[in-house]
Amino acid sequence: MDQTNSDTCCVIIGASSYIAQAVIRHMVEVQSVEKIFAITRSTRESLFLDNRVEYITSDYTEASIASVIEYLAGASYRISKIMIFNGVLHDDVSFPEKSLADVTATNLSHLISINTITPFIWISNLSSLIKAKQECHIVVLSARIGSIQDNRLGGWYAYRASKAALNMLLKTASIEFYRKNKFVKLVAFHPGTTDTPLSKPFQKNVPKEKLFTPDFVATRLLKVLSELPFDGELAYVDWDGKFIEW
Numbered sequence: 656m657d658q659t660n661s662d663t664c665c666v667i668i669g670a671s672s673y674i675a676q677a678v679i680r681h682m683v684e685v686q687s688v689e690k691i692f693a694i695t696r697s698t699r700e701s702l703f704l705d706n707r708v709e710y711i712t713s714d715y716t717e718a719s720i721a722s723v724i725e726y727l728a729g730a731s732y733r734i735s736k737i738m739i740f741n742g743v744l745h746d747d748v749s750f751p752e753k754s755l756a757d758v759t760a761t762n763l764s765h766l767i768s769i770n771t772i773t774p775f776i777w778i779s780n781l782s783s784l785i786k787a788k789q790e791c792h793i794v795v796l797s798a799r800i801g802s803i804q805d806n807r808l809g810g811w812y813a814y815r816a817s818k819a820a821l822n823m824l825l826k827t828a829s830i831e832f833y834r835k836n837k838f839v840k841l842v843a844f845h846p847g848t849t850d851t852p853l854s855k856p857f858q859k860n861v862p863k864e865k866l867f868t869p870d871f872v873a874t875r876l877l878k879v880l881s882e883l884p885f886d887g888e889l890a891y892v893d894w895d896g897k898f899i900e901w
């Protein structure tokens with residue numbers, strides 16, 4: 656392996672996510688990571704702070720992504736992990752559809768833009784910074800609800816479709832990565848129902864033991880990651896390390 660630059664870094668996109676914040680804290684406090692670039696739209700004050708974590712504000716426009724990429728290229732760390740957390744289930748524009756009659760073009764394009772296009776455009780841009788023959792995990796927060804085979808309840812059209820489309824893009828990228836660089840591992844991760852703003856309106860019927868804390872999910876994510884082989888396959892995997900049907 657090429658070891659010309661021994662300083663490794665992790666790049667976190669959507670860093671204000673509650674799960675992302677727990678992952679960042681865990682990597683700093685438990686794993687002693689050297690450097691984290693944490694990219695977010697958020698300017699909220701309660702973000703986890705440490706001198707190894709550098710927050711970069713981005714509005715995720717192409718121009719903004721290009722300027723972040725240029726900055727990261729100049730920083731010349733070896734990227735060992737890219738983790739992308741962006742995902743919306745409800746916000747002021749959209750709420751999960753209960754029936755076909757609730758489906759709107761606005762809802763569909765809004766969620767596909769945030770949940771599918773934004774994460775994947777980051778991967779497309781960051782790929783130029785991944786050094787050949789050096790191990791790099793690319794983890795994107797997907798969801799079991801994006802599984803076509805697992806869809807037994809229906810509803811939530813836009814969210815389901817956005818995560819299923821994300822999975823297909825990741826699968827396609829995994830094939831290209833494997834041809835070019837066998838040391839890249841792509842992971843579509845399902846955290847389980849986790850106590851964050853995203854799941855807040857839907858927690859009522861979730862049994863207490865099935866509602867995870869962001870800290871628990873962070874430790875599971877990093878453990879699962881450490882056990883996955885660099886085999887060129889996209890792993891669609893849950894918090895317990897179990898593979899999810901497509």
Ligand SMILES: NC(=O)c1ccc[n+]([C@@H]2O[C@H](COP(=O)([O-])OP(=O)(O)OC[C@H]3O[C@@H](n4cnc5c(N)ncnc54)[C@H](OP(=O)(O)O)[C@@H]3O)[C@@H](O)[C@H]2O)c1
Nearest residue numbers: 669670671672673674695696741742796848849851853854
């Ligand atoms: N919580 C759960 O039960 C659960 C279950 C299955 C899957 N997931 C997935 O886990 C991931 C993290 O979610 P979370 O539970 O930690 O939720 P969260 O705390 O509400 O975080 C929301 C995430 O979405 C991003 N985001 C929000 N609005 C956006 C917009 N308009 N454009 C681009 N990005 C936007 C935020 O990025 P900024 O930092 O840039 O604001 C942040 O990364 C999501 O992909 C979600 O689908 C969560």
